[in-house]
Amino acid sequence: MANRRNTLAEAPPRPLPTRFxxxxxxxxxxxxxxxxxxxxxxxxxxxPRGFRVGRHxxxxxxxxxxxxxxxxxxxxx
Numbered sequence: 001m002a003n004r005r006n007t008l009a010e011a012p013p014r015p016l017p018t019r020f021x022x023x024x025x026x027x028x029x030x031x032x033x034x035x036x037x038x039x040x041x042x043x044x045x046x047x048p049r050g051f052r053v054g055r056h057x058x059x060x061x062x063x064x065x066x067x068x069x070x071x072x073x074x075x076x077x
Contacts, residue, residue, distance in 0.1 A: 016061035023057055026064070 017025070023038040026048075032038065041047025042057070048067035050059045
């Protein structure tokens with residue numbers, strides 16, 4: 001697993017879309033088992049900051065990037 005982390009840390013970041021992201025986008029980006037994982041993160045307050053547009057959940061790509069950086073920084077500690 002350490003090799004995978006090193007590879008991920010050394011790889012240049014892929015650009016995120018400029019549009020707001022959906023839970024399905026996060027499932028695809030992070031290879032999550034299901035969209036329910038994204039909703040669990042939201043309930044627990046552990047995932048990226050999201051917001052509602054009516055009944056739809058959306059994520060700002062900058063917030064997702066900041067969350068990923070915080071995860072990387074926290075894992076290094």
